[in-house]
Amino acid sequence: MAIKPPSSSIAALAGLAFLAAAPARAGGLSAAELSLADAVLNQFNVVTFGNDQANNETEGRVAVGGNFTGSGHNICFNGCTGDTTDAALGATYGALDVWGNVSGGATLIAGDADIQGSNASGSNLSLQHAGGVNIVGQNAGQISNPTFINTAATSAGTTQNASAGTVKTGLPASTVFPFGATLPFQAALTDLSTSLANLAVTSGAQAVGPYVQNGPTSFTATKASGNFGGQTYGFITTTMNDLATYQNFAGINTNGLDAVIVVVTGNSATALPNLNTFTGDASVIWDFVDTTTLNFAGGWAGQILAPDATIANPSGDLTGAVVGESIDQGGEIHNLALPTGDLSGIPTTAADVPEPAALASLATGALALALLRRRQREEKAG
DSSP, rough: OOOOOOOHHHHHHHHHHHHHTSOOTTTTEEEEEEHHHHHHHOSSSEESSSSSEOOBBBSSSSEESSSOOSOEEEOOOSSSSBBOGGGGGOBBOOOOOSSSESSEEEEEEESSSESSSOOOOTTTEEOSSSEEEESSSSSHOOOOOSEEEESSSSSSEEEEEEOOTTTTTTTHHHSSTTSSSTTTTTHHHHHHHHHHHHHHHHTTTTEEEEETOOOEEEEEEOOSSSOOOOOEEEEEEEEHHHTTTTTOOEEEEEETTTEEEEEEEEEESSOBBBOOOOOOOTTTEEEEEEEEEBSSOOOOSEEEEEEEEEEEEESEEEEEEEEEEEEOOOOOOOHHHHHHHHTTSSOOOGGOOOGGGHHHHHHHHHHHHHHHHHHHHHHHHH
């Protein structure tokens, strides 16, 4: 059953959720962005807008908007088929796609590596089972077992077991790395996060407060009111501080719904607890809409959408897609792809227009969130 805090807590929580829910951009979530975000959560296991410090294996595909620092662990295995050509993505992506530089290296069990920057000295990219490397910058490390190497540099650098005739140098950078200068998923995923939070407020979300002694340790979702194009959704709202109190947390019962979105606001000095028995449901989306620091004390499951957050899982395994500003990965990250089309009933721009009575409050929330994100960008740039 749903856990309900006192009415005063519900009112405070509703205010927090409404503030966090203001759209990040005036245009809201577009249909094209929704399709792209849905495809990303289905096709990628890890997406960071900034850096990815990977100290353990990742079962699915990885996209890194900044630099990737690996420890040689496996990427794209256990059901991961390698490159993806999902139409909504607009291009063919490899198993590892990096908009910055690579250091430390990784082992790609399936698929290609696409790198806009360089492969640093001491870094070994090991390709397995018919994988190759597209790299714009210099290979100062080593590339092992590639079926091909395409590079804009004048030399492929040090390679091991590269087949004769498969190395091409001096190519145009735009053909080696045809994805644009920056990772193209950030706006769509950020707009999805703020739009889901907004929708939770207008669809009668279940408000969950702190853990009550001897109370239930799992949340059972109920069907949200509204027309979602034939899809059924459940919305739950809570805060980081309240969620951190569930030390025997058993997760989410989706109750047969197509997707359950848990909107979590704020930050917490306490790491989120280990999920004791919840093995994961691909249709659970944890929307950490304004969280900037997200730490896990143990394992967690479900899609993690945290566009502003620095994420850390020192030891516990994460099961599901992980989207954040950056990640320091200690435990494993397991692939739990969101079924394609699960978000197809989410309203897009035309349906996101608020009622006139809510415009003033919504504008205030939008301005506050925009100023927060601008300040975070300026601090990172400085």
